[in-house]
Amino acid sequence: MINAGWRSNRFLGLSALGSLLALILGCTPSHPQSTFDTLGPVAKSQLDLFYLIFWVAVVVFIAVGGAFLYAAIRYRRRRGQGDPEQTHGNTKLEIVWTVIPAIVLIAIAIPTIITIFDNADAPILPKDGGLLIEATGHQWWFEFRYPDSDVVTANEMHIPVGEPVTVNLDSVDVIHSFWIPKLAGKVDMVPNNPNHLWLMADEPGVYYGQCAEFCGISHANMRFKVIAQPRAEFDAWLLAQAALPFEPVDPLAIE
Ligand code: CUA
Numbered sequence: 001m002i003n004a005g006w007r008s009n010r011f012l013g014l015s016a017l018g019s020l021l022a023l024i025l026g027c028t029p030s031h032p033q034s035t036f037d038t039l040g041p042v043a044k045s046q047l048d049l050f051y052l053i054f055w056v057a058v059v060v061f062i063a064v065g066g067a068f069l070y071a072a073i074r075y076r077r078r079r080g081q082g083d084p085e086q087t088h089g090n091t092k093l094e095i096v097w098t099v100i101p102a103i104v105l106i107a108i109a110i111p112t113i114i115t116i117f118d119n120a121d122a123p124i125l126p127k128d129g130g131l132l133i134e135a136t137g138h139q140w141w142f143e144f145r146y147p148d149s150d151v152v153t154a155n156e157m158h159i160p161v162g163e164p165v166t167v168n169l170d171s172v173d174v175i176h177s178f179w180i181p182k183l184a185g186k187v188d189m190v191p192n193n194p195n196h197l198w199l200m201a202d203e204p205g206v207y208y209g210q211c212a213e214f215c216g217i218s219h220a221n222m223r224f225k226v227i228a229q230p231r232a233e234f235d236a237w238l239l240a241q242a243a244l245p246f247e248p249v250d251p252l253a254i255e
Contacts, residue, residue, distance in 0.1 A: 032208045033181045039207070040200045042119050042184035049115050053108055060104065119184075122164040122198035133157060134168045137176030137189035137211065140218035151241040155224040160234040161204045169195040177213035180226050186212040201228035 029037035038044040075084075124130035134145040135157070144157045159165045169178050171189040179185030184199035201207065211222035229237065248254055 033210065035181045038182055039202050039205075040183040041202075042197070042199050043180075043182055045115050045119060046184075049111060052111060056104060056108060119198070122166045122200075124164050126166050131160065131163060131165045132168065133159070133165060134170070135178060135189070137169075137171035137173070137178070137215070137222075139173050139216050140211070140222040142178075142209070142211075142222070142224045146238060146241075149238055149242045151238060153241070156227065157209075157224060158227045158229065158234055158237050159199075159201060160231045161201050161228040163231070164198055164200045166196060166198045169197065174215045175213050176211045176215050176222065178209070179212040180207050180209040182207050183226065185209075188213060201226070204228050204230060 025031075026034075027036055028034060031037075035043065035047060035050075038047050122130050126132035132147060134147060136143040136145070142155050142157075144153045145151070157167075167178070169187055169189040171191045173191065175191070176189040177186045178189055178197065179187075180199065183201055184197055187195050187197045189195065205228055207226040207228065209224040209226055211219060213219075215222065
């Protein structure tokens, strides 16, 4: 009996350690979907906001935890002690613990609201010549349309590097969520309720995107790639996609 208990305790301990390790590994900046290695201005502003809120939370945690520990040790029950003096309410204390959280919430709310408005629209709007891509969520894939050139792709979005891109978001079935951890997101793709976001890649490369809203059994497989390339390469790609399909001339292929 003792042996079995010891074994299950060890199993619990090991699983807890494993889960903690997996959680911490998710924070490594080199991970392809890490939000801690941002490569675009939108994701960068979101990360800056995260750090601000994180450090405010750390200060609150230390202050509240410290006060709690102090009170638990300083006023602990001692041998031979009767019931402590009974009190009701403390106006000064109640004002302090209402005002301080209110100040903390305002301090967090102001940069949060500024970030939300800053990230709402691209610095160059589609009507002023900015690139527009229409993204549509399907169970379980992403459709990308380039309305200016009639190009449609699946699960692969090409963008010119260093240029702001507006992405209109829509869905044909259920709610999905559009997220490229290193660039921008998450914004929901809601049927009959068009949303949009903008993004920009600072460096050329392949960025990994992911549906971030549970949308059915293949939700985890609903992924896409963002290929950021220099403008000339992007234009060439778009032109090649818009070209008519290659006509076979080999008689074997024609038959
Ligand atoms: Cu689409 Cu999850």
